[in-house]
Amino acid sequence: MVIDFIADYYNNIEHYPVLSQVKPGYLRHLLPRSAPLAAEPIEEIIKDIETHIIPGITHWQHPAHFAYFPCTASTAGILGELLTAGLNVVGFSWVASPAATELEAIVMDWLGELLNLPKPFLFSGNGGGVIMGTTCEALLATLVAARDRKLAEIGEGEIGIGKLVVYCSDQTHCAFAKAAKIVGIKQGNVRVVPASKTTSFGLCPDELVRAVRSDRDRGLVPLFLCATVGTTPTAAVDPLLPLCRVAREHDIWVHVDAAYAGAACVCPEFRHVIDGVEGADSFSLNAHKWFLTTLDCCCLWVKDPSALRKSLSTNPEYLRNQASDEGGVIDYKDWQVTLSRRFRCLKLWMVLRSNGVANLRNFLRSHVRMAEAFEKLVAEDARFEIVVPRRFSMVCFRMVAGARHDGVANLVNKKLLESINGSGRVFMTHAVAGGIYMLRLAVGATLTEARHVAEAWKVVREQADAMDVEGIVGC
Amino acid sequence: MVIDFIADYYNNIEHYPVLSQVKPGYLRHLLPRSAPLAAEPIEEIIKDIETHIIPGITHWQHPAHFAYFPCTASTAGILGELLTAGLNVVGFSWVASPAATELEAIVMDWLGELLNLPKPFLFSGNGGGVIMGTTCEALLATLVAARDRKLAEIGEGEIGIGKLVVYCSDQTHCAFAKAAKIVGIKQGNVRVVPASKTTSFGLCPDELVRAVRSDRDRGLVPLFLCATVGTTPTAAVDPLLPLCRVAREHDIWVHVDAAYAGAACVCPEFRHVIDGVEGADSFSLNAHKWFLTTLDCCCLWVKDPSALRKSLSTNPEYLRNQASDEGGVIDYKDWQVTLSRRFRCLKLWMVLRSNGVANLRNFLRSHVRMAEAFEKLVAEDARFEIVVPRRFSMVCFRMVAGARHDGVANLVNKKLLESINGSGRVFMTHAVAGGIYMLRLAVGATLTEARHVAEAWKVVREQADAMDVEGIVGC
Numbered sequence: 001m002v003i004d005f006i007a008d009y010y011n012n013i014e015h016y017p018v019l020s021q022v023k024p025g026y027l028r029h030l031l032p033r034s035a036p037l038a039a040e041p042i043e044e045i046i047k048d049i050e051t052h053i054i055p056g057i058t059h060w061q062h063p064a065h066f067a068y069f070p071c072t073a074s075t076a077g078i079l080g081e082l083l084t085a086g087l088n089v090v091g092f093s094w095v096a097s098p099a100a101t102e103l104e105a106i107v108m109d110w111l112g113e114l115l116n117l118p119k120p121f122l123f124s125g126n127g128g129g130v131i132m133g134t135t136c137e138a139l140l141a142t143l144v145a146a147r148d149r150k151l152a153e154i155g156e157g158e159i160g161i162g163k164l165v166v167y168c169s170d171q172t173h174c175a176f177a178k179a180a181k182i183v184g185i186k187q188g189n190v191r192v193v194p195a196s197k198t199t200s201f202g203l204c205p206d207e208l209v210r211a212v213r214s215d216r217d218r219g220l221v222p223l224f225l226c227a228t229v230g231t232t233p234t235a236a237v238d239p240l241l242p243l244c245r246v247a248r249e250h251d252i253w254v255h256v257d258a259a260y261a262g263a264a265c266v267c268p269e270f271r272h273v274i275d276g277v278e279g280a281d282s283f284s285l286n287a288h289k290w291f292l293t294t295l296d297c298c299c300l301w302v303k304d305p306s307a308l309r310k311s312l313s314t315n316p317e318y319l320r321n322q323a324s325d326e327g328g329v330i331d332y333k334d335w336q337v338t339l340s341r342r343f344r345c346l347k348l349w350m351v352l353r354s355n356g357v358a359n360l361r362n363f364l365r366s367h368v369r370m371a372e373a374f375e376k377l378v379a380e381d382a383r384f385e386i387v388v389p390r391r392f393s394m395v396c397f398r399m400v401a402g403a404r405h406d407g408v409a410n411l412v413n414k415k416l417l418e419s420i421n422g423s424g425r426v427f428m429t430h431a432v433a434g435g436i437y438m439l440r441l442a443v444g445a446t447l448t449e450a451r452h453v454a455e456a457w458k459v460v461r462e463q464a465d466a467m468d469v470e471g472i473v474g475c
Numbered sequence: 476m477v478i479d480f481i482a483d484y485y486n487n488i489e490h491y492p493v494l495s496q497v498k499p500g501y502l503r504h505l506l507p508r509s510a511p512l513a514a515e516p517i518e519e520i521i522k523d524i525e526t527h528i529i530p531g532i533t534h535w536q537h538p539a540h541f542a543y544f545p546c547t548a549s550t551a552g553i554l555g556e557l558l559t560a561g562l563n564v565v566g567f568s569w570v571a572s573p574a575a576t577e578l579e580a581i582v583m584d585w586l587g588e589l590l591n592l593p594k595p596f597l598f599s600g601n602g603g604g605v606i607m608g609t610t611c612e613a614l615l616a617t618l619v620a621a622r623d624r625k626l627a628e629i630g631e632g633e634i635g636i637g638k639l640v641v642y643c644s645d646q647t648h649c650a651f652a653k654a655a656k657i658v659g660i661k662q663g664n665v666r667v668v669p670a671s672k673t674t675s676f677g678l679c680p681d682e683l684v685r686a687v688r689s690d691r692d693r694g695l696v697p698l699f700l701c702a703t704v705g706t707t708p709t710a711a712v713d714p715l716l717p718l719c720r721v722a723r724e725h726d727i728w729v730h731v732d733a734a735y736a737g738a739a740c741v742c743p744e745f746r747h748v749i750d751g752v753e754g755a756d757s758f759s760l761n762a763h764k765w766f767l768t769t770l771d772c773c774c775l776w777v778k779d780p781s782a783l784r785k786s787l788s789t790n791p792e793y794l795r796n797q798a799s800d801e802g803g804v805i806d807y808k809d810w811q812v813t814l815s816r817r818f819r820c821l822k823l824w825m826v827l828r829s830n831g832v833a834n835l836r837n838f839l840r841s842h843v844r845m846a847e848a849f850e851k852l853v854a855e856d857a858r859f860e861i862v863v864p865r866r867f868s869m870v871c872f873r874m875v876a877g878a879r880h881d882g883v884a885n886l887v888n889k890k891l892l893e894s895i896n897g898s899g900r901v902f903m904t905h906a907v908a909g910g911i912y913m914l915r916l917a918v919g920a921t922l923t924e925a926r927h928v929a930e931a932w933k934v935v936r937e938q939a940d941a942m943d944v945e946g947i948v949g950c
Contacts, residue, residue, distance in 0.1 A: 002554045003478065006561035020573050024804045027577035035585040039831035042554070045824075049558070053821075056574025060564045068571070068793075071815075073563035079477045079517070083524070085556035085769045086481035088548035089535045096543070098495050099531025102502035110510040133608060136813040144657050161636060161659055174789040175814055181786070182619050182812065184636055184659020232793050288815075294560045295817050311656070314649040317907045318543075318707050318915075322893075329499045337657065337812075338611040339650055340546075340763075342770050346528075349520075356514035418797075432792040440793075 005046055006078070009054075010061070013447070017424025018062045022055055058427065063447040066456060067429040069232070069260040069394075070444025074292035076354040080347025081294050090340050094329035095321045097343070101330050104131055104345035107352070111287075112301055114357060115265045118278040121301040128305045130335040131344045133296040135259045138284040139179040139226065140337050141300070145307040146224045146253035146281070147183055154221060162186055165215045166224040169195040169203035169238065171231040171433065173257065180224075189220065197434045200389055201236035203227065208246050216250070224253045227280070229273055230261025233431035234388040234396050234438075237261070237273050244279025254280040259298075261392050263290040264368075267361045273391070281307075290364065290393070290444050292351045297344050309334045367393035367443045370453045374441055377457045383464060387436055393443040396431065401469045410437035412472050419463040426456045480521055481553070484529075485536070488922070492899025493537045497530055533902065538922040541931060542904040544707070544735040544869075545919025549767035551829040555822025556769050565815050569804035570796045572818070576805050579606055579820035582827070586762075587776055589832060590740045593753040596776040603780045605810045606819045608771040610734045613759040614654040614701065615812050616775070620782040621699045621728035621756070622658055629696060637661055640690045641699040644670040644678035644713065646706040646908065648732065655699075664695065672909045675864055676711035678702065683721050691725070699728045702755070704748050705736025708906035709863040709871050709913075712736070712748050719754025729755040734773075736867050738765040739843075742836045748866070756782075765839065765868070765919050767826045772819055784809045842868035842918045845928045849916055852932045858939060862911055868918040871906065876944045885912035887947050894938040901931045 030052045060071050091100030108129025112122045119125030132138050151160050166180045170192050180190050191211050195201045212222050225247050227238040247254045262285025264270040284300040287293035313334035323329045333339050371393040378384045378397045388396040398413045417430050505527045535546050566575030583604025587597045594600030607613050626635050641655045645667050655665050666686050670676045687697050700722050702713040722729045737760025739745040759775040762768035788809035798804045808814050846868040853859045853872045863871040873888045892905050
């Protein structure tokens with residue numbers, strides 16, 4: 001019944017408004033005030049899902065979902081999750097379910113090789129990979145490992161942790177500053193280097209050098225750089241090669257956050273965007289974003305797993321066992337923030353096998369081609385401009401609209417986005433970079449076809465036609 | 476096909492050895508060296524799961540799985556996960572899928588009321604609940620909130636964070652010390668108060684007072700107490716009422732970790748174990764442990780959600796939206812460590828509804844009765860003793876075996892456990908408390924019936940009969 005429900009959902013998905021049109025608080029008066037005393041039939045629950053839940057869903061799997069970054073489901077991913085829930089094992093240690101640990105290590109080497117990650121990131125090269133829920137967890141784990149390694153060198157002392165400085169650009173995902181805060185980095189020691197349009201919003205290595213030198217001059221200790229390949233606002237790429245060179249000189253841990261764009265590196269023609277990763281310490285991508293693996297599945301590789309283990313391992317008596325005591329097995333609990341962990345590699349393994357690498361590459365390429373097509377349509381309309389050169393499957397654009405300065409253009413585009421999303425026919429989100437408010441069309445939903453992208457452009461044009469631009473500009 | 480596979484798995488589960496009997500590294504030579512270029516049929520993958528994965532599974536759903544704490548799957552829980560994966564929405568903000576946020580808030584109030592949590596923990600009382608993956612995340616989130624609130628009072632200064640002290644007992648789960656380390660509490664400032672057999676391994680309030688006073692005398696700042704209801708080693712209960720009284724006097728945040736035993740509080744006869752929770756700041760239980768909700772589902776309630784939000788909220792431009800800007804909606808991203816979040820409340824809602832409260836209570840009570848029966852069997856055999864008075868559904872016992880001191884008895888019981896688990900017929904784990912090595916029989920798997928517990932006792936007796944106790948004692 002549930003399988004049928006899901007099948008029907010996908011059959012009907014194009015009839016739903018992409019962005020839920022409910023108002024805050026809609027659900028509370030539709031449901032009972034408390035849990036039922038007696039069992040209710042599953043039919044009843046499914047009916048309520050149809051009637052009450054579906055209207056409150058913003059449909060991430062809708063082919064016209066172009067907001068944020070994609071979060072791709074697929075048959076293999078969903079069936080993998082189903083199996084994970086069915087077996088419901090807790091693979092914190094090897095002994096707690098050997099297959100969960102061993103399959104994860106194997107699949108992480110498979111995917112690492114597909115990405116052409118340097119050997120030192122793979123188990124076969126004395127590094128290794130681990131699956132977490134989200135990039136936030138990957139950042140936390142690597143930050144703590146780097147922090148403790150540095151404190152072991154400089155001494156925890158009275159003010160050790162207060163001296164540590166971390167670096168990112170103003171395009172880096174907010175998860176990084178949050179993770180830094182969580183691990184006790186002083187807020188004033190999160191160095192946010194501005195990125196500009198001249199570098200297509202990539203982090204400029206010279207700016208990093210300047211920031212690091214200035215910190216060292218003040219007696220502070222550079223700790224960590226979060227470089228991004230495919231930033232959230234504009235899919236910008238920080239240049240890894242020169243950034244890692246700077247970092248090495250100052251003994252800074254470099255994490256490469258390729259949450260969205262990392263997947264593209266399984267295509268040889270995109271692999272160059274992570275050239276230089278050999279100088280980094282850790283690398284992560286979210287297979288749940290643009291790699292058909294349902295939420296959640298963040299893949300993290302590190303060159304030095306012992307750095308994670310030194311910070312994150314626990315060995316309470318009640319978890320001791322012969323296999324762990326003898327060494328020679330991976331206990332993933334010591335690689336991550338949490339103890340319990342789901343059997344997530346099952347779905348990644350199923351996605352890789354049931355699609356095959358060739359199809360996965362074609363899938364990614366088809367999204368890039370659709371984004372190219374949209375970019376072309378935008379460029380052909382004199383009212384619009386492409387704000388940032390397109391990479392991958394995301395187009396950042398705006399209406400120029402005769403506005404004499406960005407402030408007015410920003411207002412116009414904000415209104416435009418509201419009316420686009422209000423149509424319910426597509427869902428896009430926005431970004432602001434270099435002071436420019438832009439619309440983001442992120443192609444990536446599993447069901448998106450060329451016609452949906454053409455339709456998206458139609459919606460944009462129609463809403464632009466209907467806008468009282470003069471009125472807004474005139475204010 | 477996958478549904479059939481899972482159905483067959485449960486039909487056959489009693490034929491598998493509970494504890495996987497594979498050797499480290501068994502899987503690598505059974506799988507190809509890299510991901511396939513061409514798609515493979517799902518039949519092929521399912522066959523490999525049967526042949527290669529199942530032998531490496533330690534079967535947490537096996538009715539003779541008595542190790543660690545239970546991690547209960549159920550039909551409703553599995554179907555809930557399936558729906559979550561099918562819809563595959565990312566509910567970080569209200570707008571990103573209003574139903575995901577609103578249903579979570581409603582279900583957390585439902586469950587909070589079932590537990591008879593004081594009103595200030597519920598949304599209807601200006602507190603509120605949130606679902607995370609694991610207790611580790613709940614501890615991290617509350618620790619950071621408490622830390623930042625305290626630092627706002629005393630000043631971050633040069634050494635602010637270095638002054639903060641956190642408290643627990645030596646029975647507290649290792650996740651707490653790990654979380655404290657992650658948020659930058661100095662390792663020397665994690666105050667581990669020894670609990671003894673005289674208090675049934677509950678944390679003694681007088682000992683807490685002594686520790687806190689001593690820290691204050693040294694100029695340190697008490698920050699956080701993690702009290703446990705149902706500790707991992709022995710299911711001990713820290714006395715919340717007097718502990719919260721001490722904490723209040725010294726302005727210490729109290730978190731109640733009821734990961735396993737919290738579920739029992741839906742039965743009125745067990746509710747007294749959390750008496751005093753009204754003095755705590757936060758409370759968590761894992762619905763995936765003993766409440767039929769598949770991994771992962773940690774339910775956290777806090778009295779002051781704004782403390783979480785002050786520490787954990789982010790508001791980058793690319794996530795801004797009208798509903799959030801206007802307030803009046805919950806953006807759960809600001810209540811937790813990670814940004815992305817699965818639609819986890821769906822399965823908890825389905826578990827509550829498709830079982831009904833009455834059946835859920837009976838389910839828990841049946842496990843407690845089985846543990847009572849086992850306890851009785853142990854007590855009747857002169858070779859064995861109950862080490863800690865049983866509470867809930869776990870029995871802590873050991874073989875006395877004529878050993879003149881605990882060291883020898885510990886060795887005897889370690890060997891006994893090895894042979895029990897080596898049989899493949901049951902899986903138990905152990906704990907050491909007060910220097911005593913004991914075996915833990917944790918009843919809680921969904922399929923466990925009285926006959927499985929009787930069989931477990933038979934295995935214990937048989938292995939005890941076969942043991943050369945004299946030989947071990949004689950060494």
